[in-house]
Amino acid sequence: xxxxxxxxxxxxxxxxxxxxxxxxxxxxxxxxxxxxxxxxxxxxxxxxxxxxxxxxxxxxxxxxxxxxxxxxxxxxxxxxxxxxxxxxxxxxxxxxxxxxxxxxxxxxxxxxxxxxxxxxxxxxxxxxx
Amino acid sequence: xxxxxxxxxxxxxxxxxxxxxxxxxxxxxxxxxxxxxxxxxxxxxxxxxxxxxxxxxxxxxxxxxxxxxxxxxxxxxxxxxxxxxxxxxxxxxxxxxxxxxxxxxxxxxxxxxxxxxxxxxxxxxxxxx
Numbered sequence: 294x295x296x297x298x299x300x301x302x303x304x305x306x307x308x309x310x311x312x313x314x315x316x317x318x319x320x321x322x323x324x325x326x327x328x329x330x331x332x333x334x335x336x337x338x339x340x341x342x343x344x345x346x347x348x349x350x351x352x353x354x355x356x357x358x359x360x361x362x363x364x365x366x367x368x369x370x371x372x373x374x375x376x377x378x379x380x381x382x383x384x385x386x387x388x389x390x391x392x393x394x395x396x397x398x399x400x401x402x403x404x405x406x407x408x409x410x411x412x413x414x415x416x417x418x419x420x421x422x
Numbered sequence: 423x424x425x426x427x428x429x430x431x432x433x434x435x436x437x438x439x440x441x442x443x444x445x446x447x448x449x450x451x452x453x454x455x456x457x458x459x460x461x462x463x464x465x466x467x468x469x470x471x472x473x474x475x476x477x478x479x480x481x482x483x484x485x486x487x488x489x490x491x492x493x494x495x496x497x498x499x500x501x502x503x504x505x506x507x508x509x510x511x512x513x514x515x516x517x518x519x520x521x522x523x524x525x526x527x528x529x530x531x532x533x534x535x536x537x538x539x540x541x542x543x544x545x546x547x548x549x550x551x
Contacts, residue, residue, distance in 0.1 A: 298541075332497070393522065410496050
């Protein structure tokens, strides 16, 4: 199992890579056969190529991630709350999300699950308590 | 599947019941054969009696839960970030946690997983960004 520090660092690397629109760096955080279910309940993206494509498309929106509170680490998993800020037709939009990563012993993400739904979209970028 | 509103209400009912130290009300949010894995990686508490016992004991610490940010809803699941504030030997302590609830069609929680680890304990009650 990777150390808590390594899992926390992987989450920070994920956010940084997303925010500089670097889908290769995001893909390289995942195991070759990893699954990305974003949002939970939708068909998963499976494997490096599908994961790269999903993130490349997501980054084209110009969305940026903002961590909210500390990364939670338990067993081989990390959970973290964040907001996604983007503009749709020049209107600022925020999506509140919680992601859960599961890691393998090599420190790669084998499963990513993103929790958000229609009620987590809001106009503007008002801070939450 | 329960509505997003019903799942969000269940999370708020859970926090309120915990904070008034009412383990019966917490238990009644769960299905009879539900599992509680708190923290993730530890042996789960299975079924109403075990869940009641676990929460009754947790509440004896005087711990109180404080939601941080909105409840995230995806599919049949709710994820939410919160802090636990308690005192150990009169010293204030905070634990930062993310819980994930999965619901059945009757709106009862069938699986609860709590994400936190040693790195999520801090002295005092300093607010997080």
